[in-house]
Amino acid sequence: MTRNIRTALGTLAPLALAALAPVARADWTRLNMTEGVTPLSRDIHALHMTIFWWCVAIGVVVFGWMIWSLVKFRKSQGAKPDVTMTHSTKAEIIWTVIPVGILVLMAVPAARTLIAIEDTRGTELSIKVTGYQWKWQYDYLGEGVSFFSSLARSSDEARQLKSGIDPKSVPDYLLDVDNPLVVPEDTKVRVLLTAQDVIHAWWVPAFGMKKDAIPGNVNELWFKVDKGKTGIYRGQCAELCGRDHGFMPVVVKVVTKEEYAAWLAERKAATNPSAAPAPAAEEAAPTVAALPTAPRG
Numbered sequence: 497m498t499r500n501i502r503t504a505l506g507t508l509a510p511l512a513l514a515a516l517a518p519v520a521r522a523d524w525t526r527l528n529m530t531e532g533v534t535p536l537s538r539d540i541h542a543l544h545m546t547i548f549w550w551c552v553a554i555g556v557v558v559f560g561w562m563i564w565s566l567v568k569f570r571k572s573q574g575a576k577p578d579v580t581m582t583h584s585t586k587a588e589i590i591w592t593v594i595p596v597g598i599l600v601l602m603a604v605p606a607a608r609t610l611i612a613i614e615d616t617r618g619t620e621l622s623i624k625v626t627g628y629q630w631k632w633q634y635d636y637l638g639e640g641v642s643f644f645s646s647l648a649r650s651s652d653e654a655r656q657l658k659s660g661i662d663p664k665s666v667p668d669y670l671l672d673v674d675n676p677l678v679v680p681e682d683t684k685v686r687v688l689l690t691a692q693d694v695i696h697a698w699w700v701p702a703f704g705m706k707k708d709a710i711p712g713n714v715n716e717l718w719f720k721v722d723k724g725k726t727g728i729y730r731g732q733c734a735e736l737c738g739r740d741h742g743f744m745p746v747v748v749k750v751v752t753k754e755e756y757a758a759w760l761a762e763r764k765a766a767t768n769p770s771a772a773p774a775p776a777a778e779e780a781a782p783t784v785a786a787l788p789t790a791p792r793g
């Protein structure tokens with residue numbers, strides 16, 4: 497019997513190793529949650545890793561003990577089952593108190609992070625995000641700037657049935673939009689989320705943030721992208737919202753405060769050209785540009 501097991505193991509082990517070879521070469525960091533580019537995303541990642549290693553330790557102890565017991569007290573070694581034991585108060589207390597203690601220890605850092613996620617004090621910029629089937633609308637509150645953000649035309653053309661366009665030839669296929677959300681770095685941005693038709697969810701993994709956009713309801717989230725982390729960040733609608741759910745990506749362009757001020761002034765002029773004659777627009781521009789660069793406490 498033992499020889500049979502050894503033969504089977506001898507045959508299976510090389511096969512298992514061969515099957516695992518590509519796994520060993522894989523980029524494991526890509527499987528994990530992203531660390532992101534905001535203080536919150538780093539907190540969430542740290543929390544995730546802490547709880548992960550707690551779980552690993554618990555797994556090692558529980559399975560280690562179990563396997564050791566199976567081997568040590570096997571029948572072939574003369575182990576006899578204890579058929580008289582029906583109840584042990586001591587054991588029940590131990591297996592209740594230890595897990596409760598571990599849960600309390602886990603709850604402390606988790607509660608701290610959850611509170612930080614809800615803390616929108618000190619917001620510097622508020623943007624209302626409205627989900628539609630199947631696009632996003634961004635309203636810069638108090639700035640009079642508002643626009644829609646839809647799937648980029650190159651992706652939209654390629655996705656049509658029998659378009660003849662190879663999706664692989666389209667850069668950022670299904671992940672690009674016509675008008676990205678533009679925000680400044682190192683600025684606390686509050687996002688107010690709602691929807692016009694059905695439930696959507698606004699998700700940017702690098703910001704560690706995902707929340708439902710619900711019709712008739714306003715949800716809130718915030719992010720503050722680290723200084724020096726300018727660039728394009730991509731996300732998705734994360735709530736199945738209908739036929740084209742997969743075709744309403746989120747793209748956030750993070751720029752410097754100066755670039756943001758210039759972009760906002762340009763956008764305001766483009767939004768309302770008749771209300772702002774040329775000289776007035778020129779006068780207004782420096783005021784707008786001065787706002788985000790002003791020193792903050």
Ligand SMILES: [Cu+2]
Binds near residue numbers: 695733734736737742
């Ligand atoms: Cu959706």
